Amino acid sequence: MRVQTILKLALAAGVLALGAHVAQSAGPEPIKLQGLRGGVPVTQDLPPTASHQERDHAPVPRDFVQQPPLIPHTTSGYQVTKNFNKCMDCHGWSKSAGSGAIKVSLTHFRTRDNTELDNISPRRYFCTQCHVPQTDAKPLVENTFQRARGLQ
Numbered sequence: 001m002r003v004q005t006i007l008k009l010a011l012a013a014g015v016l017a018l019g020a021h022v023a024q025s026a027g028p029e030p031i032k033l034q035g036l037r038g039g040v041p042v043t044q045d046l047p048p049t050a051s052h053q054e055r056d057h058a059p060v061p062r063d064f065v066q067q068p069p070l071i072p073h074t075t076s077g078y079q080v081t082k083n084f085n086k087c088m089d090c091h092g093w094s095k096s097a098g099s100g101a102i103k104v105s106l107t108h109f110r111t112r113d114n115t116e117l118d119n120i121s122p123r124r125y126f127c128t129q130c131h132v133p134q135t136d137a138k139p140l141v142e143n144t145f146q147r148a149r150g151l152q
């Protein structure tokens with residue numbers, strides 16, 4: 001093979017590799033997620049704005065036993081920041097008698113290594129990671145989910 005041919009082959013391989021790279025990155029646009037805090041860091045105040053949250057109602061039956069219960073009231077304006085947790089104002093053990101709210105469960109004081117703490121575990125601090133307020137919006141994706149048989 002002559003040196004020129006080798007160079008041409010190398011160039012062709014390079015162009016192919018580049019083509020493959022471009023094809024790979026031109027996939028579907030990644031979905032942009034919008035958190036309740038809209039990207040504002042937890043060190044800053046920002047009461048979440050609830051557009052169409054349902055009014056307060058009785059607790060909602062669970063659909064599977066491990067489910068974090070749904071929030072049966074509006075959370076509009078409730079701050080959960082590094083320094084203050086509005087949810088614990090009513091759901092903390094010392095507050096629940098006065099507020100009439102259900103106490104946070106025992107499991108919320110346990111770390112991931114099963115150590116029992118005397119206050120809410122950091123992994124359970126940001127309540128709305130798991131507990132969500134309700135709205136009558138249409139589901140974004142259709143699904144055929146059925147309540148767990150044991151709870152039907």
Ligand code: HEC
Binds near residue numbers: 057070075078127131
């Ligand atoms: C002003 C007091 C108050 C605040 C603040 C509050 N809650 Fe509640 N919450 C209640 C009360 C009262 C109930 C019980 C409603 C009932 O039994 O009718 C309740 C019920 C719930 C339930 C349902 C529990 C179950 O077993 O079904 C969840 C989950 C919940 N709240 C989560 C939260 C989260 C998360 C926050 C913070 C974003 C929060 N709450 C802030 C008063 C409060």
Ligand code: HEC
Binds near residue numbers: 067105106107126
């Ligand atoms: C990592 C997910 C997660 C986070 C974060 C979390 N929870 Fe829960 N929560 C659950 C699950 C799952 C249950 C039901 C099983 C259990 O009791 O652990 C529950 C149960 C509850 C209950 C019902 C207790 C009962 O006796 O029926 C209340 C009230 C509650 N959580 C409030 C809160 C509050 C307030 C916060 C924030 C301080 C919070 N949770 C953070 C997952 C979470």
